[in-house]
Amino acid sequence: xxxxxxxxxxxxxxxxxxxxxxxxxxxxxxxxxxxxxxxxxxxxxxxxxxxxxxxxxxxxxxxxxxxxxxxxxxxxxxxxxxxxxxxxxxxxxxxxxxxxxxxxxxxxxxxxxxxxxxxxxxxxxxxxxxx
Amino acid sequence: xxxxxxxxxxxxxxxxxxxxxxxxxxxxxxxxxxxxxxxxxxxxxxxxxxxxxxxxxxxxxxxxxxxxxxxxxxxxxxxxxxxxxxxxxxxxxxxxxxxxxxxxxxxxxxxxxxxxxxxxxxxxxxxxxxxxxxxxxxxxxxxxxxxxxxxxxxxxxxx
Numbered sequence: 202x203x204x205x206x207x208x209x210x211x212x213x214x215x216x217x218x219x220x221x222x223x224x225x226x227x228x229x230x231x232x233x234x235x236x237x238x239x240x241x242x243x244x245x246x247x248x249x250x251x252x253x254x255x256x257x258x259x260x261x262x263x264x265x266x267x268x269x270x271x272x273x274x275x276x277x278x279x280x281x282x283x284x285x286x287x288x289x290x291x292x293x294x295x296x297x298x299x300x301x302x303x304x305x306x307x308x309x310x311x312x313x314x315x316x317x318x319x320x321x322x323x324x325x326x327x328x329x330x331x332x
Numbered sequence: 333x334x335x336x337x338x339x340x341x342x343x344x345x346x347x348x349x350x351x352x353x354x355x356x357x358x359x360x361x362x363x364x365x366x367x368x369x370x371x372x373x374x375x376x377x378x379x380x381x382x383x384x385x386x387x388x389x390x391x392x393x394x395x396x397x398x399x400x401x402x403x404x405x406x407x408x409x410x411x412x413x414x415x416x417x418x419x420x421x422x423x424x425x426x427x428x429x430x431x432x433x434x435x436x437x438x439x440x441x442x443x444x445x446x447x448x449x450x451x452x453x454x455x456x457x458x459x460x461x462x463x464x465x466x467x468x469x470x471x472x473x474x475x476x477x478x479x480x481x482x483x484x485x486x487x488x489x490x491x
Binding site: 216217218219220222223226264265266292293294295296297298299302313314315317 | 352355356407408409418419422423425426429430431432433434436437440442443444445446447448449450
Protein backbone atom coordinates (compact mmCIF):
# COMPACT_ATOMS: atom_id res chain seq x y z
CA UNK A 202 0.00 0.00 0.00
CA UNK A 203 3.01 2.25 0.20
CA UNK A 204 4.84 0.59 -2.64
CA UNK A 205 4.79 3.55 -5.01
CA UNK A 206 2.09 2.18 -7.29
CA UNK A 207 -0.33 4.68 -8.77
CA UNK A 208 -3.40 2.62 -8.08
CA UNK A 209 -4.34 0.14 -5.41
CA UNK A 210 -7.05 -2.44 -5.62
CA UNK A 211 -9.42 -4.16 -3.23
CA UNK A 212 -10.96 -7.48 -4.23
CA UNK A 213 -14.31 -7.75 -2.43
CA UNK A 214 -15.75 -11.27 -2.34
CA UNK A 215 -19.32 -11.92 -1.23
CA UNK A 216 -22.30 -13.69 -2.75
CA UNK A 217 -24.53 -10.84 -1.57
CA UNK A 218 -24.63 -7.74 -3.73
CA UNK A 219 -25.89 -5.85 -0.68
CA UNK A 220 -22.95 -6.97 1.44
CA UNK A 221 -20.40 -6.07 -1.26
CA UNK A 222 -21.97 -2.66 -1.60
CA UNK A 223 -21.89 -2.07 2.18
CA UNK A 224 -18.21 -3.03 2.42
CA UNK A 225 -17.37 -0.78 -0.52
CA UNK A 226 -19.22 2.17 1.01
CA UNK A 227 -17.51 1.64 4.36
CA UNK A 228 -14.07 1.58 2.70
CA UNK A 229 -14.82 4.81 0.85
CA UNK A 230 -16.18 6.51 3.98
CA UNK A 231 -13.07 5.31 5.85
CA UNK A 232 -11.02 7.45 3.47
CA UNK A 233 -9.77 5.01 0.81
CA UNK A 234 -11.49 6.84 -2.04
CA UNK A 235 -8.65 6.58 -4.51
CA UNK A 236 -8.57 2.79 -4.39
CA UNK A 237 -10.24 0.73 -7.06
CA UNK A 238 -12.58 -2.18 -6.49
CA UNK A 239 -13.02 -5.54 -8.12
CA UNK A 240 -15.97 -7.65 -7.02
CA UNK A 241 -16.47 -11.41 -7.02
CA UNK A 242 -19.54 -13.45 -6.07
CA UNK A 243 -17.69 -16.43 -4.61
CA UNK A 244 -14.26 -17.86 -3.93
CA UNK A 245 -13.91 -19.52 -7.34
CA UNK A 246 -14.52 -16.25 -9.16
CA UNK A 247 -12.12 -14.48 -6.78
CA UNK A 248 -9.43 -17.08 -7.41
CA UNK A 249 -9.76 -16.59 -11.16
CA UNK A 250 -9.43 -12.82 -10.74
CA UNK A 251 -6.32 -13.25 -8.60
CA UNK A 252 -4.64 -15.15 -11.43
CA UNK A 253 -4.63 -12.18 -13.79
CA UNK A 254 -5.20 -9.00 -11.73
CA UNK A 255 -3.01 -7.04 -9.37
CA UNK A 256 -4.86 -7.09 -6.07
CA UNK A 257 -3.54 -5.39 -2.94
CA UNK A 258 -6.08 -6.55 -0.35
CA UNK A 259 -8.71 -9.29 -0.44
CA UNK A 260 -11.82 -8.75 1.67
CA UNK A 261 -13.90 -11.89 1.71
CA UNK A 262 -17.09 -13.17 3.23
CA UNK A 263 -16.86 -16.55 4.93
CA UNK A 264 -20.13 -18.22 4.05
CA UNK A 265 -20.53 -18.49 0.26
CA UNK A 266 -21.51 -21.08 -2.33
CA UNK A 267 -18.98 -22.61 -4.77
CA UNK A 268 -15.78 -21.89 -2.83
CA UNK A 269 -16.27 -20.39 0.62
CA UNK A 270 -14.08 -17.81 2.32
CA UNK A 271 -12.20 -20.33 4.43
CA UNK A 272 -11.20 -22.38 1.38
CA UNK A 273 -10.29 -19.25 -0.57
CA UNK A 274 -8.07 -18.12 2.32
CA UNK A 275 -6.33 -21.51 2.42
CA UNK A 276 -5.82 -21.47 -1.35
CA UNK A 277 -4.34 -17.97 -1.32
CA UNK A 278 -1.98 -18.67 1.54
CA UNK A 279 -0.78 -21.89 -0.13
CA UNK A 280 0.04 -20.19 -3.44
CA UNK A 281 3.42 -18.38 -3.43
CA UNK A 282 2.36 -15.98 -6.20
CA UNK A 283 -0.44 -14.47 -4.12
CA UNK A 284 0.24 -15.58 -0.54
CA UNK A 285 1.58 -12.17 0.49
CA UNK A 286 -1.74 -10.46 -0.28
CA UNK A 287 -3.47 -9.57 3.01
CA UNK A 288 -6.84 -11.29 3.42
CA UNK A 289 -9.50 -9.74 5.64
CA UNK A 290 -12.40 -12.06 6.47
CA UNK A 291 -15.82 -10.48 6.98
CA UNK A 292 -18.36 -12.65 8.75
CA UNK A 293 -21.44 -12.49 10.93
CA UNK A 294 -20.27 -15.59 12.80
CA UNK A 295 -17.25 -14.11 14.46
CA UNK A 296 -16.33 -15.01 18.01
CA UNK A 297 -12.94 -15.64 19.67
CA UNK A 298 -12.83 -19.30 18.59
CA UNK A 299 -13.68 -18.50 14.98
CA UNK A 300 -11.26 -15.57 14.86
CA UNK A 301 -8.39 -17.64 16.25
CA UNK A 302 -8.95 -20.32 13.60
CA UNK A 303 -9.03 -17.81 10.74
CA UNK A 304 -5.94 -15.97 11.95
CA UNK A 305 -4.25 -19.35 12.23
CA UNK A 306 -5.10 -20.02 8.60
CA UNK A 307 -3.40 -16.78 7.58
CA UNK A 308 -6.12 -14.13 7.71
CA UNK A 309 -4.72 -10.69 8.43
CA UNK A 310 -7.87 -9.65 10.29
CA UNK A 311 -11.43 -10.73 10.98
CA UNK A 312 -14.22 -8.19 10.72
CA UNK A 313 -17.63 -8.86 12.26
CA UNK A 314 -20.89 -7.94 10.53
CA UNK A 315 -22.46 -5.46 10.50
CA UNK A 316 -19.42 -3.73 9.05
CA UNK A 317 -18.88 -0.09 9.99
CA UNK A 318 -16.58 2.54 8.49
CA UNK A 319 -14.82 2.88 11.86
CA UNK A 320 -14.01 -0.83 12.01
CA UNK A 321 -12.88 -0.88 8.39
CA UNK A 322 -10.65 2.12 9.04
CA UNK A 323 -9.11 0.47 12.12
CA UNK A 324 -8.36 -2.74 10.19
CA UNK A 325 -6.95 -1.06 7.08
CA UNK A 326 -4.78 1.36 9.02
CA UNK A 327 -3.53 -1.62 11.02
CA UNK A 328 -2.57 -3.38 7.79
CA UNK A 329 -0.73 -0.33 6.54
CA UNK A 330 1.16 -0.19 9.81
CA UNK A 331 2.45 -3.71 9.30
CA UNK A 332 4.14 -2.88 6.01
CA UNK B 333 -40.15 -14.88 24.54
CA UNK B 334 -39.62 -17.71 26.47
CA UNK B 335 -39.80 -20.83 28.46
CA UNK B 336 -36.28 -21.92 29.27
CA UNK B 337 -34.46 -18.71 28.57
CA UNK B 338 -33.61 -16.40 31.41
CA UNK B 339 -34.93 -12.85 31.44
CA UNK B 340 -31.42 -11.47 31.09
CA UNK B 341 -30.71 -13.66 28.09
CA UNK B 342 -33.95 -12.65 26.40
CA UNK B 343 -33.13 -9.01 26.99
CA UNK B 344 -29.65 -9.45 25.52
CA UNK B 345 -31.01 -11.20 22.44
CA UNK B 346 -33.55 -8.45 21.88
CA UNK B 347 -30.90 -5.75 22.28
CA UNK B 348 -28.58 -7.51 19.83
CA UNK B 349 -31.37 -7.84 17.29
CA UNK B 350 -32.31 -4.18 17.58
CA UNK B 351 -28.67 -3.05 17.41
CA UNK B 352 -28.00 -5.04 14.24
CA UNK B 353 -31.06 -3.62 12.49
CA UNK B 354 -30.12 -0.10 13.57
CA UNK B 355 -26.47 -0.44 12.51
CA UNK B 356 -27.15 -2.18 9.22
CA UNK B 357 -30.39 -0.61 8.08
CA UNK B 358 -30.65 2.64 10.07
CA UNK B 359 -34.05 1.57 11.38
CA UNK B 360 -35.00 1.76 15.06
CA UNK B 361 -37.38 -1.07 15.97
CA UNK B 362 -39.90 -0.59 18.73
CA UNK B 363 -39.11 -3.07 21.45
CA UNK B 364 -42.71 -3.36 22.54
CA UNK B 365 -44.06 -6.89 22.48
CA UNK B 366 -47.62 -8.17 22.45
CA UNK B 367 -48.92 -11.09 24.45
CA UNK B 368 -49.60 -14.31 22.62
CA UNK B 369 -48.07 -15.85 19.50
CA UNK B 370 -46.73 -13.70 16.66
CA UNK B 371 -48.91 -14.02 13.56
CA UNK B 372 -47.30 -13.07 10.26
CA UNK B 373 -49.52 -12.02 7.31
CA UNK B 374 -49.06 -14.15 4.20
CA UNK B 375 -47.80 -11.32 1.99
CA UNK B 376 -44.80 -10.48 4.17
CA UNK B 377 -41.32 -11.16 2.78
CA UNK B 378 -39.71 -14.22 4.34
CA UNK B 379 -36.23 -15.71 4.43
CA UNK B 380 -34.91 -18.75 6.23
CA UNK B 381 -31.39 -19.40 7.52
CA UNK B 382 -30.11 -22.84 8.59
CA UNK B 383 -28.01 -22.97 11.74
CA UNK B 384 -25.59 -25.83 11.18
CA UNK B 385 -23.42 -26.01 14.27
CA UNK B 386 -23.36 -26.47 17.25
CA UNK B 387 -27.17 -26.24 17.18
CA UNK B 388 -29.24 -27.64 14.38
CA UNK B 389 -32.24 -25.59 13.41
CA UNK B 390 -33.35 -22.56 11.46
CA UNK B 391 -34.07 -18.90 11.85
CA UNK B 392 -36.98 -17.42 9.95
CA UNK B 393 -37.23 -13.67 9.30
CA UNK B 394 -40.46 -12.05 8.13
CA UNK B 395 -40.67 -8.35 7.27
CA UNK B 396 -43.53 -6.12 6.15
CA UNK B 397 -43.03 -5.16 2.46
CA UNK B 398 -43.03 -1.42 3.16
CA UNK B 399 -40.42 -1.74 5.87
CA UNK B 400 -38.20 -3.95 3.71
CA UNK B 401 -38.41 -1.35 0.96
CA UNK B 402 -37.36 1.36 3.42
CA UNK B 403 -34.48 -0.76 4.73
CA UNK B 404 -33.30 -1.50 1.17
CA UNK B 405 -33.50 2.18 0.23
CA UNK B 406 -31.48 3.07 3.32
CA UNK B 407 -28.76 0.53 2.61
CA UNK B 408 -28.50 1.32 -1.09
CA UNK B 409 -28.75 5.06 -0.52
CA UNK B 410 -31.82 5.49 -2.73
CA UNK B 411 -33.50 8.72 -1.67
CA UNK B 412 -36.76 8.19 -3.47
CA UNK B 413 -36.01 5.46 -5.97
CA UNK B 414 -37.78 2.16 -6.00
CA UNK B 415 -35.52 -0.80 -5.12
CA UNK B 416 -35.89 -3.86 -7.30
CA UNK B 417 -37.25 -7.07 -5.82
CA UNK B 418 -33.80 -8.62 -6.35
CA UNK B 419 -32.28 -5.90 -4.19
CA UNK B 420 -34.98 -6.42 -1.58
CA UNK B 421 -34.46 -10.18 -1.41
CA UNK B 422 -30.70 -9.76 -1.28
CA UNK B 423 -31.09 -7.21 1.50
CA UNK B 424 -33.42 -9.55 3.40
CA UNK B 425 -30.89 -12.38 3.11
CA UNK B 426 -27.99 -10.20 4.27
CA UNK B 427 -30.09 -8.85 7.13
CA UNK B 428 -30.98 -12.36 8.28
CA UNK B 429 -27.39 -13.57 7.92
CA UNK B 430 -26.12 -10.69 10.04
CA UNK B 431 -28.87 -11.05 12.63
CA UNK B 432 -28.34 -14.81 12.79
CA UNK B 433 -24.62 -14.53 13.37
CA UNK B 434 -25.04 -11.94 16.07
CA UNK B 435 -27.83 -13.83 17.85
CA UNK B 436 -25.75 -17.02 17.86
CA UNK B 437 -22.83 -15.09 19.33
CA UNK B 438 -25.00 -14.49 22.40
CA UNK B 439 -26.18 -18.10 22.58
CA UNK B 440 -22.96 -20.01 21.85
CA UNK B 441 -19.98 -19.90 24.26
CA UNK B 442 -17.03 -17.86 22.91
CA UNK B 443 -14.81 -20.94 22.84
CA UNK B 444 -17.13 -22.74 20.42
CA UNK B 445 -17.21 -22.02 16.68
CA UNK B 446 -20.62 -21.80 15.11
CA UNK B 447 -21.77 -22.06 11.52
CA UNK B 448 -24.70 -20.78 9.55
CA UNK B 449 -25.96 -22.07 6.22
CA UNK B 450 -26.97 -19.99 3.23
CA UNK B 451 -30.25 -18.02 3.38
CA UNK B 452 -33.09 -19.50 1.35
CA UNK B 453 -36.64 -18.44 0.55
CA UNK B 454 -38.95 -20.81 2.45
CA UNK B 455 -41.25 -22.93 0.36
CA UNK B 456 -44.40 -22.02 2.24
CA UNK B 457 -45.77 -19.47 4.62
CA UNK B 458 -44.66 -21.20 7.79
CA UNK B 459 -44.30 -18.87 10.73
CA UNK B 460 -44.35 -21.11 13.75
CA UNK B 461 -41.32 -20.95 15.99
CA UNK B 462 -39.76 -22.19 19.18
CA UNK B 463 -41.33 -20.51 22.16
CA UNK B 464 -37.78 -19.83 23.36
CA UNK B 465 -36.73 -17.75 20.38
CA UNK B 466 -39.43 -15.60 18.80
CA UNK B 467 -39.55 -11.84 18.52
CA UNK B 468 -42.16 -9.55 17.04
CA UNK B 469 -41.79 -5.80 16.57
CA UNK B 470 -44.79 -3.57 15.88
CA UNK B 471 -45.58 -0.18 14.43
CA UNK B 472 -47.05 2.56 16.60
CA UNK B 473 -50.45 1.50 15.29
CA UNK B 474 -49.87 -2.02 16.60
CA UNK B 475 -49.19 -3.65 13.23
CA UNK B 476 -46.51 -6.35 13.13
CA UNK B 477 -43.65 -5.11 10.95
CA UNK B 478 -40.65 -7.29 11.74
CA UNK B 479 -40.37 -10.73 13.28
CA UNK B 480 -37.83 -13.47 13.72
CA UNK B 481 -38.40 -17.05 14.82
CA UNK B 482 -36.07 -19.78 15.89
CA UNK B 483 -37.16 -23.16 14.59
CA UNK B 484 -35.93 -26.37 16.19
CA UNK B 485 -33.38 -24.36 18.13
CA UNK B 486 -33.76 -25.91 21.52
CA UNK B 487 -34.60 -23.25 24.04
CA UNK B 488 -32.64 -25.08 26.74
CA UNK B 489 -29.36 -23.94 25.20
CA UNK B 490 -30.44 -20.34 25.50
CA UNK B 491 -30.28 -20.50 29.29
